[in-house]
Amino acid sequence: MPSNENYHKNAISKLNNGGLFIQDAFIDGNWVPKSLKFEVYEPSTATVLGSVASCDVNDFRQAIQSASSAQSKFFESTTAVGRGALLKRWHDLIMANKDDLATILSLENGKTLSEASGEVGYAASFIAWFAEEATRSYGVTIPSSSPNTSLMTIHEPVGVCGIITPWNFPAAMITRKVAPALAAGCSVVIKPPSETPFSCLALTKLAVDAGLPPAIIQVCPTKDRAAATELAKDPLVKKISFTGSTNVGKMLAKLSAETLKKVSLELGGNAPFIVFNDADVDLAVEGAMFCKFRCSGQTCVCANRFYVQSGISKSFTEKLVEKVRALQLGPGLDPKTTQGPLVNKAAVNKVREHITDATSKGAKIEYGDTAYGSDGFFHQPTVLSGVRQDMQVAKEETFGPLAPIIVFEDEEEAIRLANDTEFGLAGYFYSKDVSRVMRVAQKLQVGMVGANTGKISAAEAPFGGIKESGYGKEGSLYGLREYQITKSITIGNINSTT
């Protein structure tokens, strides 16, 4: 694989706004360099991209305290329209710096520049959405069962929010959580992913440039898990929003239970992608390519298991292989690249493990299979046929560019296999039969369904899972409520004039 240790130095030196590449923490309105730092690797070259301030438990406590002191003033001194306008300015600054943000994102995550640029737009879309939702935070009036009584609800900010985000969407997962929190009038303390902290730091700078009172947003990068868990322990934090693994999600839920924080968890997936005999196979292949190979297979909603009905399995497999063969593996910033590296060596090893397990049990490699480990964390996109439900790849999320194909005979079998998992984030299927579309959409045990499409993510679409994929919804009209409490107000004796 092509690599070059000066690759990222050149790219950073060419940023239009070099001030966006920040390696400090942001606590109590100050950029804090810290003497203790941790290294961040660039996946395309496996070289050190930067060294970032490493926060300890005292930094988290200071950030939480500062965010708590600032929060009620922020809410009381702003209107919903004002917070919407602030978010709109943040959105506009992000779009004005889109190229720089995409370069930083591609360097730290490895995704292609065009995907990174798409992610910056996606990240900004959550801010635009919640800028408008801020102004529509309607309460209700309720006919009271008591005489002389008015009953109504209002929505208030929950308070300080602990935001913990993953490396696969270094920008969009920040804005999907922070934008509704700010729209509601909350303050946030963010623990960005240690693999990809730079997008978060750049976005934070732009938020402050847009006029956000500095103490309302605080960023504590760290690799010290014990320090970060302070977010879930500190009683001043009223809400935890986490995207990441199911194990860490469960641990955060347990810790948060001690102080009964509000919690939303977007956790692991194991998405089925079903193609029925009556599907448009070309459309299904197009959806599969997006849904499987976006971010090199490293999204929670990626298709993890392909169930293809026997009548079209041969043509689906051939067409999929043809498209996968055309993918161009390479460093994220190379304009020829259509498939970047994985985030680190462990991610490459996980793909290897799933291929080895499946082939040892009889699966066939239709295309791919090669890992390139030393100069960047690359794995060739791979298609497996002859896969069975008892193989590791059907049970666990691969989080990599591996498409395993399992052949099924009828609808009942497809539904049974698709639901045979403890996860329930997303599920996809292709069929031209409108009754089947409704039936299967209802029977899939997931929080999000894509029927005849592999694209389900958008600011206006409720995002979130069921089962061990977590709870709570992000984006959409529901996303704001996750950062609010609903207060009922009962006013009695309204007809009394004395």
Ligand code: SIN
């Ligand atoms: C994720 O992988 O967690 C997010 C994917 C998306 O927003 O589409």
